[in-house]
Amino acid sequence: MRTPHAPRHSLRSIAAGLMGATLLAGPASSYDLPNLNLGFTSFLDGAPPLGPGWYPTQYLQVYTAGRLTDNAGRRLGLPRQDVSVIAGITQLLYVSPVTLGPGSLGLDILLPYLPDSSTDDGLGGAALKARQGVGDLLIGPFYQFAPIMGDQGPRFLARIEAQVIVPTGRYDPAAAVNPGANAWSFNPYIAGTLFVTPDWTISARFHYLWNGTNDRPAVAFGPSVLSTQAGQALHANFASEVSVSKALKLGVNGYWLQQITDTLANGIAVPGRRERVFGLGPGALLALDKDNFLFFNAYYEFGARNRPEGQRYTLRWVGHFD
Structure with missing residues (x-):
């Protein structure tokens, strides 16, 4: 974020959307936006795999980038633009066996952390610095709809969740990669x-x-x-995805992000910073x-x-117990 007179490409945090999930959240945000669920959830996302009960989940994600872009998609003017992050998330999800209308209530809690991160800006760290530590807590009550059934089993599964990102993580306004974002998000x-x-x-x-207000903005502003x-x-x-055997499914997965309003600095809209x-x-x-x-x-x-x-690259284990 910046005022109209701040450096055009100042960075608040660069590990954009490295985390997120039901299921998710992540270690850092790139440029302005906080940690988001970009690709942490994928196949069979409409419902937990086995109905009511407790679902402990562990995520491990590796993210690498060698290109930081501006508003036109061009590379920024740093000698090097290398970012490498290893992120983890521990999640506990509960689906109640008690029905309420056409479905059940549940609760989703996620704690992200950033055990390793590094940057290379070609300037000895003058522009890009990385921090490690525990990230922002995610809490979300949700409603799991009962499956719509067909002759051969379920036809459609759906869930809605009101997820909140709580600014509990480590945050350094002088760092480009931060475990936390220092702002509430819905x-x-x-x-x-x-x-x-x-x-x-x-x-x-x-x-x-x-996103809420960050009262300790990056020093670059x-x-x-x-x-x-x-x-x-x-x-x-x-x-x-398609089933290739009883135990194995293979498929394709993707994500999309588009910022739809301008970032504010001192309450004033700053054009030209919308992320995609x-x-x-x-x-x-x-x-x-x-x-x-x-x-x-x-x-x-x-x-x-x-x-x-x-x-x-994301590896996720999902367990289940009653």
Whole structure:
């Protein structure tokens, strides 16, 4: 974020959307937006795999980028633009067995953390610095709709969640990569899975993002900027998979992000900073047994504006117990 007189490409945090999920959140944000669920959720996103109960989940994501973009998608003017982040998320999700109308209530809690991060700006760290630590807590009450059934099993699954990002994580206004964002955010979503056939599904999740005020903005904005507020955004995950065996599913997965309002600096809109990115790649889902599932998703980003553009690899384990 910046005032009209601040450096055009000053960075607040660069590990854009490295985390997020139901399921998600992440370690840092790039440029203005906070951590988002970009690709953390994918196949069968409309419902937990086994109905009511507790679902412990562990995420591990590796993100690398060698290109930081401006408002036209051009590279920024740094000698080097290398960012590397290893991020983790521990999640506990609960689906109540008690029905309420056409579905059940539940609660989703996620704690992200950033065990390793590094940057290379070609300037000895003068422009890009990285921090590690615990990230912002995500809490979301949700409503899981009962499945719409067909002759051969479920046809459609859906869930809505009112997710809140709480600014509990480590934050350094002098760093480009931060575990926390130092601002509250509201990031509700609706997710659904359509069974085209019993062995072929299509899933999607649509988020809206509203961000609160950061009262400790990045030092790159200068001493005259006392507060910043990232713009509102829309983002979505989508995936499709087919069963190749009883235990293995293969498919494709992607995500999309578009900031829809300008970032504010000292309450004044700053044009030319709206973020955008697309990601697309392959994925797999392996059922280890009836209560344990392993997801792998790879994403290759393109079309970035005012964000890093790189590669993202996510490994997710989902368990279940009553």
